[in-house]
Amino acid sequence: MQCPKCHAPMHTYNRNGVQIEQCSGCRGIFLDYGELEALTRLESQWSQQAPPAPPAPPAPQAYPAAHAPAWGAPHHGHGHHSHHRGFGRMLFSS
Amino acid sequence: MQQDSDLRDSHTRDSDTLLRTLAGVARSAAHPPGPRTPCAACGAPSGAPGRGGPAAGVLADRPDGTVVRHGRAVAKAHAPGAGSPGHRARLAVAAHPLLTGILLPPLPVALDEVRGRPVSAWPYGVPVDPEDPAAAPWEEAAVLLARLHRTPLTSLGPLPPMRGPAKAALAVERMRAVGPHPAAAPVEAAWRRLPPWARGGTADPLPPAGRPALCHGDLHLGQLVRHPVPDGAWLLIDVDDLGAGDPAWDLARPAAWFAAGLLAPAVWERFLGAYRAAAGPAVPADGDPWPRLDVPARALTVQTAALAIAKSTAEGRELDEVESEVVAACARMAALPPHQGEHAPA
Numbered sequence: 001m002q003c004p005k006c007h008a009p010m011h012t013y014n015r016n017g018v019q020i021e022q023c024s025g026c027r028g029i030f031l032d033y034g035e036l037e038a039l040t041r042l043e044s045q046w047s048q049q050a051p052p053a054p055p056a057p058p059a060p061q062a063y064p065a066a067h068a069p070a071w072g073a074p075h076h077g078h079g080h081h082s083h084h085r086g087f088g089r090m091l092f093s094s
Numbered sequence: 095m096q097q098d099s100d101l102r103d104s105h106t107r108d109s110d111t112l113l114r115t116l117a118g119v120a121r122s123a124a125h126p127p128g129p130r131t132p133c134a135a136c137g138a139p140s141g142a143p144g145r146g147g148p149a150a151g152v153l154a155d156r157p158d159g160t161v162v163r164h165g166r167a168v169a170k171a172h173a174p175g176a177g178s179p180g181h182r183a184r185l186a187v188a189a190h191p192l193l194t195g196i197l198l199p200p201l202p203v204a205l206d207e208v209r210g211r212p213v214s215a216w217p218y219g220v221p222v223d224p225e226d227p228a229a230a231p232w233e234e235a236a237v238l239l240a241r242l243h244r245t246p247l248t249s250l251g252p253l254p255p256m257r258g259p260a261k262a263a264l265a266v267e268r269m270r271a272v273g274p275h276p277a278a279a280p281v282e283a284a285w286r287r288l289p290p291w292a293r294g295g296t297a298d299p300l301p302p303a304g305r306p307a308l309c310h311g312d313l314h315l316g317q318l319v320r321h322p323v324p325d326g327a328w329l330l331i332d333v334d335d336l337g338a339g340d341p342a343w344d345l346a347r348p349a350a351w352f353a354a355g356l357l358a359p360a361v362w363e364r365f366l367g368a369y370r371a372a373a374g375p376a377v378p379a380d381g382d383p384w385p386r387l388d389v390p391a392r393a394l395t396v397q398t399a400a401l402a403i404a405k406s407t408a409e410g411r412e413l414d415e416v417e418s419e420v421v422a423a424c425a426r427m428a429a430l431p432p433h434q435g436e437h438a439p440a
Contacts, residue, residue, distance in 0.1 A: 008431060024426050069384050071423060072352075072354075072423075072426075073353065087351075090398065092315050
């Protein structure tokens with residue numbers, strides 16, 4: 001699927017059971033019919049469960065992710081655990 | 095085939111001579127005159143010639159850098175033809191008092207060239223543990239870079255340009271030299287979208303209107319050691335690519351690893367935060383750093399992908415999972431709409 005705004009390819013991923021398309025170019029997000037409602041529902045369930053709490057410290061890597069380039073990988077924070085060995089080599093070479 | 099075998103023998107002989115000579119340089123550098131404890135490598139007292147042989151260890155043996163250790167010193171043969179005024183200026187920066195506590199300073203050498211390769215000697219330092227990248231000194235590296243970049247260029251005399259973009263261009267040449275490869279097309283496409291300054295095509299490795307700073311030129315985790323051993327302060331080593339240029343280049347390798355989804359965002363934030371806290375000039379003090387990092391990080395991504403293609407082809411293997419991620423990042427750069435690619439192909 002192509003981004004309706006900048007026409008770069010969009011990548012699908014799953015957030016709490018909701019399919020989300022994010023543009024690899026402008027990082028905009030596309031929601032299918034009903035997905036926004038599903039997210040809102042999840043959010044309200046979350047706030048009902050949570051006790052009235054003091055203001056939480058800022059969550060590390062709150063969604064959307066930290067500043068990143070338009071060509072960044074869509075799976076920040078997930079892909080780096082599985083392949084430590086090859087990455088370990090890359091960290092040390094020109 | 096006889097000729098091939100003669101050629102191989104002659105290469106082996108050259109290599110043996112080089113390693114023996116370097117072992118001698120390292121040994122002399124490890125035994126300076128004056129009262130010191132006996133050499134841990136060979137037991138010789140200070141100032142004594144000592145013996146080479148098994149106490150000398152080869153730490154690296156590549157065409158662009160051969161390093162031999164003897165006890166508390168290492169000797170390095172640099173790339174052939176590096177014996178230029180630029181090379182001497184780079185060594186002088188490492189020895190400059192302004193860089194104390196930032197760059198490891200060289201030791202004096204009696205012999206400064208072997209077989210057309212400049213030779214230097216350095217104190218031995220403890221490298222980062224390659225088995226434990228998570229424990230790597232990311233903050234210390236960032237602070238060292240910030241201090242390096244803040245060194246006033248006018249205090250250092252004439253400096254060569256830093257070699258970052260030139261190295262990226264060499265990597266692309268190496269990829270082309272191994273012949274066609276299915277992953278080469280996106281790497282070439284991403285390379286074409288870089289501006290000339292990032293492809294080694296301009297005299298100054300700087301974006302238009304950029305302000306030059308003293309740059310390392312080839313930062314990675316192999317470029318840090320603790321000195322004195324075993325628990326001294328971390329210092330930057332390897333001045334072969336050092337010079338004046340865009341300081342964002344030195345942040346661009348970690349930035350590229352983060353952008354490719356390989357480096358955990360938390361580690362990247364630690365590195366970037368420490369650089370900013372130390373008033374590093376390569377990025378604004380807050381807000382989005384990517385307008386400054388984008389071009390160098392793209393160039394380093396292309397360089398890494400190109401070398402992965404060249405090396406994996408030479409080793410007769412497929413790209414591994416990590417290398418494929420870097421090629422995928424090149425493909426995403428190539429797929430950006432023109433206004434985000436920002437530079438028309440030259």
